[in-house]
Amino acid sequence: MTQELLRLEKIVKSFAGVQALKGVDLHINSGEITCLVGENGCGKSTLIKVISGVYQPDSGSIFIDGNSVSHLRPIDSIRSGIQVIYQDFSLFPNLSVAENLALNNQLSQGKRFVNWGEVRAIAQEALKRTDVNLPLDALVGDLSVADKQLIAISRAILQDARLVVMDEPTTALTGKEVAALFKVVRNLQAKGIAILFVSHKLNEVLEIAEKVVIMRNGEKVLDTPARELDVRKISYYMTGREIAESYYDYAPKPNETPLLKVEHLTLPGAFDDISFSLRGGEILGITGLLGSGRTELAKALFGESPAKSGTIHVKGQVVSIRSIQDAIRNHIGYVPEDRLTEGLFLQRSIGSNIVTSTLKQLLSRAGIVENKKVNSEIGQWVEDLRIKTRDVSLPVRSLSGGNQQRVVLAKWLSAKPEILILNGPTVGVDVGSKEELHQIIKDLAYKGMGIIIISDDIPELMATCNRILLMRRGRIGEELVTRQTGEGELSAKLRQSAV
Amino acid sequence: MLNLRALFARQEFIIFIVLVVLCAAIAIVNPTAFLTVPNAFRILRACIVIGIFALGALMVLISGGIDVSFPAIAISALYLSTLIIVDTGIDSVPLAFALGGLIGLALGLVNAVFIGIFKLPTLIVTLGTLNLFRGALLFFAGSVRIRLSEVTTNFADATRWNIITVPAARGEASLHFSILILLGLALLVWFILRYTMLGRAIYAIGGDREAAERAGFNIVRTQFFIYGFVGLLAGIAGIVFGILGREADPFSIVGTELDVIAAVVLGGASILGGRGTVVGTLLGVLLITVISSNLVLLGIPTEWQRFVIGALILIGVGIPALQGLRRRAQRTQLIGAV
Numbered sequence: 001m002t003q004e005l006l007r008l009e010k011i012v013k014s015f016a017g018v019q020a021l022k023g024v025d026l027h028i029n030s031g032e033i034t035c036l037v038g039e040n041g042c043g044k045s046t047l048i049k050v051i052s053g054v055y056q057p058d059s060g061s062i063f064i065d066g067n068s069v070s071h072l073r074p075i076d077s078i079r080s081g082i083q084v085i086y087q088d089f090s091l092f093p094n095l096s097v098a099e100n101l102a103l104n105n106q107l108s109q110g111k112r113f114v115n116w117g118e119v120r121a122i123a124q125e126a127l128k129r130t131d132v133n134l135p136l137d138a139l140v141g142d143l144s145v146a147d148k149q150l151i152a153i154s155r156a157i158l159q160d161a162r163l164v165v166m167d168e169p170t171t172a173l174t175g176k177e178v179a180a181l182f183k184v185v186r187n188l189q190a191k192g193i194a195i196l197f198v199s200h201k202l203n204e205v206l207e208i209a210e211k212v213v214i215m216r217n218g219e220k221v222l223d224t225p226a227r228e229l230d231v232r233k234i235s236y237y238m239t240g241r242e243i244a245e246s247y248y249d250y251a252p253k254p255n256e257t258p259l260l261k262v263e264h265l266t267l268p269g270a271f272d273d274i275s276f277s278l279r280g281g282e283i284l285g286i287t288g289l290l291g292s293g294r295t296e297l298a299k300a301l302f303g304e305s306p307a308k309s310g311t312i313h314v315k316g317q318v319v320s321i322r323s324i325q326d327a328i329r330n331h332i333g334y335v336p337e338d339r340l341t342e343g344l345f346l347q348r349s350i351g352s353n354i355v356t357s358t359l360k361q362l363l364s365r366a367g368i369v370e371n372k373k374v375n376s377e378i379g380q381w382v383e384d385l386r387i388k389t390r391d392v393s394l395p396v397r398s399l400s401g402g403n404q405q406r407v408v409l410a411k412w413l414s415a416k417p418e419i420l421i422l423n424g425p426t427v428g429v430d431v432g433s434k435e436e437l438h439q440i441i442k443d444l445a446y447k448g449m450g451i452i453i454i455s456d457d458i459p460e461l462m463a464t465c466n467r468i469l470l471m472r473r474g475r476i477g478e479e480l481v482t483r484q485t486g487e488g489e490l491s492a493k494l495r496q497s498a499v
Numbered sequence: 500m501l502n503l504r505a506l507f508a509r510q511e512f513i514i515f516i517v518l519v520v521l522c523a524a525i526a527i528v529n530p531t532a533f534l535t536v537p538n539a540f541r542i543l544r545a546c547i548v549i550g551i552f553a554l555g556a557l558m559v560l561i562s563g564g565i566d567v568s569f570p571a572i573a574i575s576a577l578y579l580s581t582l583i584i585v586d587t588g589i590d591s592v593p594l595a596f597a598l599g600g601l602i603g604l605a606l607g608l609v610n611a612v613f614i615g616i617f618k619l620p621t622l623i624v625t626l627g628t629l630n631l632f633r634g635a636l637l638f639f640a641g642s643v644r645i646r647l648s649e650v651t652t653n654f655a656d657a658t659r660w661n662i663i664t665v666p667a668a669r670g671e672a673s674l675h676f677s678i679l680i681l682l683g684l685a686l687l688v689w690f691i692l693r694y695t696m697l698g699r700a701i702y703a704i705g706g707d708r709e710a711a712e713r714a715g716f717n718i719v720r721t722q723f724f725i726y727g728f729v730g731l732l733a734g735i736a737g738i739v740f741g742i743l744g745r746e747a748d749p750f751s752i753v754g755t756e757l758d759v760i761a762a763v764v765l766g767g768a769s770i771l772g773g774r775g776t777v778v779g780t781l782l783g784v785l786l787i788t789v790i791s792s793n794l795v796l797l798g799i800p801t802e803w804q805r806f807v808i809g810a811l812i813l814i815g816v817g818i819p820a821l822q823g824l825r826r827r828a829q830r831t832q833l834i835g836a837v
Contacts, residue, residue: 090713094706094773095699103703106696107715114694 002029004066005163005194006051006082011060013046020046022218023060028163031192033185035205035226038215039238039434044198047215048165051196052084053077081162085169089152093141098123100140101155108159126158131187146177153184157193164188165196170204174291182208201456202231203495216240232488235459247483248283248442250466256280257316259450260332260419262301265310270296271474274310278419278450283441285461285482286454287494288471294454295337297471298421301452302334303327314419333417335408337424337454344396344408351378351392354410381410385440402426405437413444420444423454438464458491470494510767511779514815518786525789529796536665537672538793542785544674544743545792548573550681550784551736552759553766554688555729557780560763561692562725563705563772564621567760568610570753571632572730573737576602578636580738581645581654581747590653592742599738600731606632607730608723615722629753636749644748647741657742677739684732689777697724705772761808762787765815786811 007027013020020043028034038044049055050062053074062069064080091100102122106114123136132150140148149169156164170178185195185208199205205212205226212229214222214237222237258277265274271293278284288294300307303321311318314330321327327334344353355374378392385406389399396407405425412420425441426434441464445451455461461468462482470478470493480490525533532538552569559566580598584590606628613624647655661673692698700721703711712718741747766783768775787808794804 088710090707090710092703092706092710092773094769095702099699103699104714112696114696114699 002031004028005030005064007063007066008047008050009061009063011047011050011057011062013050013055013057020218021050021057024215024218024220026213026220026223028194028196030162030194031189032211033189033195033197033209034211034213035197035199035209036213036215037199037202037205037234037238042215042238043218044215045167046218048084048167048196048198051077051082051165078159081160082165083156083159083161083163084165085149085152085156085167087167087169087171089148091140091148091151093139095140096136097134097138097140097143097151098136100151101126101158104155105158122158126154129157129191130154130184132184144177146173146180149173149181150184153188157188161193163194163196165198167198169197170199170201175289178204202234202491205234206231214238230488231491235487239459247462248445248464248466250282250445252279252282258313259315260301261313261316263311263313265297265300265307265312267296267300267305267307269474270305271300271307271471274476276469276476276479278452280418280448280450281445282467283445283451283453283465285465285468286452286471287456287458287461287468287490288477289456289494292471293474294471295423296474298334298423298452298454301327301421302332304334328415331416331418332421333412333415333419334421335405335412335423335425337427344404344411346397347395349393350382350387350389350396350399350407351375353396353407354378354381354392354414356411358414377414381414385410385413386436402434402437406440409437409440417449419450419452421452421454424457425453425455426457426460434460435463456494458487458494462487462490510815511776511782513818514765514767514779514782514786517811517815518782518789521786521789525793525796528798532796533793535667537667540663540672540674542788542792543678545788546784547675547677547681548736548740548743549755549759549762549788550781551684551732551739552755553763553780553784554684554777555732556759556763557766557768557775557777558688558692558701558725559621559729560760560768560770561705561772561775562701562722563708564614564722564725565760565770566610566621566625566726566729567756568606568625568629568632569729569733569736569759570756571629571636572603572606572733573740574749574752575606575632575636575640575737576600576734577737577741577752578640578645578747578749581647581650581741582640584654585645585650590651592653592657595654595738595741596735599734601734603730603732603734603737604727605730607727607733610730611723611726614726615719629756633749633753640749642749644746644750647745647747654742655745658745675743677742680735680739684735685777685781692777697721701725702773705769705774758787758791758808761812765812770816 005028009025010023011021012023024043024047026047036044036047046055050057053072053076056071062072069076092103095103098120102119105122106119120136127134130150130153132154134143134147134150140151143151153164169181173181185197188195197205197208206229209226212222212224212226212234213220214234216238221240256279259280260278262277263275266272274297276284286294286297296305299305301312301321303323303326306322312321313319314332319326319330321330321332345356351374355377358377381387382389382392387399387403387406387410389403396404399407422441426437438460441451441453453461453464465482468480468482468485468490469476470480478493522533552573555569556566576599579602580595583598584595610624610628613619613628614621660676662676662679664671664673692701700711700716703714703716704718704721708718737752740752744751762783763775763780764770764783765786766775766779766781768780790807790811791804794807795801799807
């Protein structure tokens with residue numbers, strides 16, 4: 001029953017002398033759910049682009065249905081039934097569900113006129129194939145991310161897909177939505193469609209995959225049935241080390257007033273009765289699943305969506321944080337989750353991004369911007385945070401993810417915060433850069449800053465925090481001391497918090 | 500399908516209600532002046548040119564662009580066509596329309612080259628060509644107002660081509676044939692937008708340009724169609740304007756662009772692209788026309804017309820925006836509750 005659909009042999013791909021793929025083999029059978037895991041920058045995105053025909057490998061061979069394909073272009077890949085669902089879905093928010101489902105199909109048939117009856121029929125057929133129920137007349141822009149994803153999947157299936165590649169499909173989904181997605185995925189599997197699932201959420205990988213392929217530094221390090229694996233083993237193969245980076249050492253000073261103390265903080269519907277304290281030099285992790293209230297808590301501390309009740313003390317003083325200005329006045333800095341939309345002006349230069357929030361302090365007495373001062377400030381941060389660029393007047397979008405994240409950090413650090421809240425500080429950042437960022441964060445804490453890291457990246461929390469709060473449905477479920485907790489233990493606890 | 504809540508959420512419906520309420524108010528205050536056939540004809544006549552412009556502006560807005568150059572295209576088409584008719588002595592109305600349409604198309608394609616090929620922002624390009632076209636017209640073709648009746652017979656006579664004439668208190672009132680041009684073009688644009696892939700491409704580009712490109716739509720070709728077609732419509736509107744006013748004045752028309760865009764936006768088109776309908780646009784045109792020609796019957800001084808139009812735009816665009824915000828707030832609450 002299972003038949004070989006796709007086979008890659010010794011695929012090599014280099015970019016500007018750097019080998020992104022160093023001879024990778026992969027084979028996928030029809031009706032098989034394969035998970036491709038690996039840290040950022042391990043080469044999995046490159047591999048997907050080879051499969052979809054976007055990149056041509058430097059050497060190696062590709063077989064589809066056992067036949068060698070010498071030059072796979074995107075259109076060939078689609079014609080042989082390979083569909084990639086990218087993270088942005090490529091949907092039209094202003095058009096109806098029905099039209100979104102049918103449009104690509106109509107277009108590829110070279111239709112010049114629209115038959116709305118046919119559009120509905122195609123859309124219904126698409127939803128039937130994935131066994132999904134959605135209102136055909138609703139505008140796609142009004143739907144949730146999960147529903148949009150289901151539309152993107154249904155549309156792909158409509159193109160007679162035999163292999164659906166999903167790139168990080170669960171990033172923006174809640175637990176319930178992930179379960180619904182997995183149901184659809186199993187449904188497709190039952191119809192003989194192969195799924196290649198790219199993820200770095202290990203618990204999800206173990207739940208859905210039959211086969212797990214692990215990549216590290218451009219090489220395939222493991223290719224094995226999922227039942228032989230556990231979270232610990234996967235993270236070992238992913239990172240190549242049993243324990244993540246060194247722990248962060250923090251020695252509390254006696255009788256010190258906490259930098260930040262939060263008591264009974266509550267925002268109905270988001271979080272409930274949160275109390276904790278943070279001392280200077282501490283790195284406190286806050287973790288929990290999406291929807292556990294972790295991001296809402298961070299936004300409340302930063303005044304973006306203030307809490308309804310409870311008190312916040314900064315250096316022993318009760319403060320009222322009702323707005324972002326209040327937070328900044330109390331020397332609280334916040335680096336948002338989505339740096340691309342919330343943290344940076346992508347078109348503007350690296351330098352101007354760094355000084356946007358502090359330009360006022362760099363003015364001369366007459367209120368004129370002093371270029372010399374500004375430039376030395378920018379130069380200082382580029383050096384301190386090791387931002388790799390040849391010219392600070394280049395736009396931020398020219399930088400890699402890791403370096404963009406440093407610019408966001410620089411922007412906030414230049415405002416001289418004493419308390420820094422980092423939300424998902426290394427999302428979308430490659431491995432090497434990640435460790436450097438962790439080192440930078442630790443250095444800041446050594447100098448006395450109090451840091452809160454919000455993340456669901458367990459190795460990251462283990463490597464950087466001295467204490468971790470586990471949030472569950474808007475409450476603090478447990479407080480863990482990193483030194484006394486194993487990585488497997490933490491991830492098991494995080495997984496349990498879903499139920 | 501047609502449930503009441505969906506109907507109320509539609510901008511077309513809101514604007515229709517506003518229009519009905521406004522007309523009712525004017526009719527109650529001043530029935531003898533407002534509720535008459537001649538007045539209805541007058542309002543319709545005033546809708547024709549702005550209506551044809553609005554159809555073009557609608558297409559541009561849906562595609563996510565903005566065009567302010569169409570008045571300059573219209574007056575260039577009218578003035579040049581008149582000069583050609585006078586010079587050649589071929590005094591024919593169909594020729595006038597053909598010339599006007601062709602000149603409009605050509606000038607529209609100039610916009611298309613800058614927007615489609617050089618990928619410049621649409622507002623900047625059309626602001627540029629607005630001044631470029633008009634300046635070139637005044638410099639090369641002249642700035643003298645031409646009275647059609649002094650130089651042509653048939654072309655000038657077209658002013659009296661009416662489809663309905665009724666007796667009125669003083670003389671008679673007529674409905675000009677060019678209302679049929681507006682209705683015909685409206686039908687054409689409605690068909691293109693709703694039933695052709697080209698029309699859907701316009702919506703798709705306005706909704707998400709990158710997704711449209713990935714889906715396989717030809718963006719540049721679509722933009723050439725849009726701006727060329729807008730130019731064609733503007734050229735035709737220019738000739739109609741000349742016929743209705745019996746003159747070709749190079750200083751006229753320019754300045755109406757913002758009223759036209761206001762009418763389209765009031766009719767539910769999104770300035771950010773992706774949304775808009777022909778029915779809504781025609782209602783928006785009707786509303787703006789009633790306000791600018793009949794508010795005075797309510798006893799409201801003409802100085803207030805601008806104020807009312809401005810207020811209507813803010814309200815008309817504000818209500819859907821607020822509804823959107825509320826919807827989003829509900830959704831985030833839902834996520835928070837999980």
